[in-house]
Amino acid sequence: MKTEKFNYDLPEHLIAQYPSIQRADSKLLVALESIQHEVFKDIENYLDKGDLLILNKTSVIPARLFGEKITGGKIELLLERFLSNHQTLTQIRSSRTPKEGAELVFSFQGQRFLATVEGRQDNFFILNWSDDPKSLFEQYGQIPLPPYMNRAAEKLDEERYETIYADPNQKASVAAPTAGMHFDQELLNSLQSKGVEFGYVNLHVGAGTFQPVKTDHIEDHVIHKELVEVNSDLIDQVKRIKANKGKIIAVGTTSVRAIETAFQDEPSAFKGETSLFIYPGYKFKVVDHMITNFHLPKSSLLMLVAAFIGYEKMMDIYKTAIEKEYRFLSYGDAMLLKNYEV
Numbered sequence: 001m002k003t004e005k006f007n008y009d010l011p012e013h014l015i016a017q018y019p020s021i022q023r024a025d026s027k028l029l030v031a032l033e034s035i036q037h038e039v040f041k042d043i044e045n046y047l048d049k050g051d052l053l054i055l056n057k058t059s060v061i062p063a064r065l066f067g068e069k070i071t072g073g074k075i076e077l078l079l080e081r082f083l084s085n086h087q088t089l090t091q092i093r094s095s096r097t098p099k100e101g102a103e104l105v106f107s108f109q110g111q112r113f114l115a116t117v118e119g120r121q122d123n124f125f126i127l128n129w130s131d132d133p134k135s136l137f138e139q140y141g142q143i144p145l146p147p148y149m150n151r152a153a154e155k156l157d158e159e160r161y162e163t164i165y166a167d168p169n170q171k172a173s174v175a176a177p178t179a180g181m182h183f184d185q186e187l188l189n190s191l192q193s194k195g196v197e198f199g200y201v202n203l204h205v206g207a208g209t210f211q212p213v214k215t216d217h218i219e220d221h222v223i224h225k226e227l228v229e230v231n232s233d234l235i236d237q238v239k240r241i242k243a244n245k246g247k248i249i250a251v252g253t254t255s256v257r258a259i260e261t262a263f264q265d266e267p268s269a270f271k272g273e274t275s276l277f278i279y280p281g282y283k284f285k286v287v288d289h290m291i292t293n294f295h296l297p298k299s300s301l302l303m304l305v306a307a308f309i310g311y312e313k314m315m316d317i318y319k320t321a322i323e324k325e326y327r328f329l330s331y332g333d334a335m336l337l338k339n340y341e342v
Contacts, residue, residue, distance in 0.1 A: 007297045016331035019160045023184040027333040040182045049195030050246035056177040056254045057200045059166040062141030063174040067106035089124045108140045173205040178330045179252035201258035202229040212298040223277040230262040232269040249289040279303040290337045294328040
């Protein structure tokens with residue numbers, strides 16, 4: 001299938017630069033039997049007692065650091081993941097690509113921290129640090145707003161570019177699982193009172209989530225790997241809900257990838273990297289409904305949506321969303337979608 005089929009014209013003014021004032025006041029496009037236009041807080045009207053909401057509890061690390069080469073020249077780092085207590089996998093933006101052995105300097109509050117380029121791994125650099133990089137990023141890093149937000153991170157992003165249920169002990173994502181950012185505590189409490197169950201996965205979102213598919217055919221694309229943890233309690237929960245005819249609703253594409261990874265063969269707990277690439281033709285094992293934001297053209301996330309509801313229906317929904325001026329991408333509005341084949 002040609003990648004160009006997943007291109008569409010996204011008006012720049014529809015790319016949300018800031019979140020809605022209240023989380024649950026985002027708009028919600030509901031595409032079940034027909035397209036309806038709601039407010040996100042109304043999503044509880046579509047969930048029933050005995051349904052299971054799968055949430056990604058990963059937390060965002062302040063993953064952007066600014067420094068300079070020891071020879072001069074400014075650099076910008078975007079963390080991909082921690083490899084060890086003194087090593088990271090990192091994107092580096094600079095006027096000239098740093099070579100192996102190059103030293104990088106970071107100065108904060110009168111202190112200097114050093115990192116050395118050890119080598120490359122695909123489009124990333126492996127850096128060795130003189131100090132523990134985890135504490136360095138947590139203390140001095142900036143919230144890694146996506147590249148399509150034309151502004152620097154602000155104070156409000158520390159709270160809003162994160163879900164309210166994020167686990168602070170799982171602070172390793174460089175992008176938020178944004179579909180979950182529409183839930184506030186009042187809405188979660190209301191769903192729980194209704195009898196909707198919650199289940200949790202942990203998928204650490206990597207910077208590759210923003211990379212467009214560049215191959216001519218989507219089948220030739222090698223998707224980015226992300227760290228996933230799905231425990232046995234959730235596996236049992238999914239089996240029980242399915243047996244009782246409840247719906248499995250994944251919040252975000254990250255939750256979809258995580259739970260579908262655990263059910264690829266014999267359903268079992270999973271901890272490790274997933275390279276599951278979901279595009280049209282994929283047969284879903286678990287997920288009945290999906291809550292998701294509106295995604296970039298030619299992105300693997302858009303292809304996942306097409307696999308879930310069908311290509312033609314997806315393109316029709318996106319055309320409607322643009323006409324109705326829905327807000328797109330990370331701080332944008334949401335959709336509730338249904339898969340008819342599970």
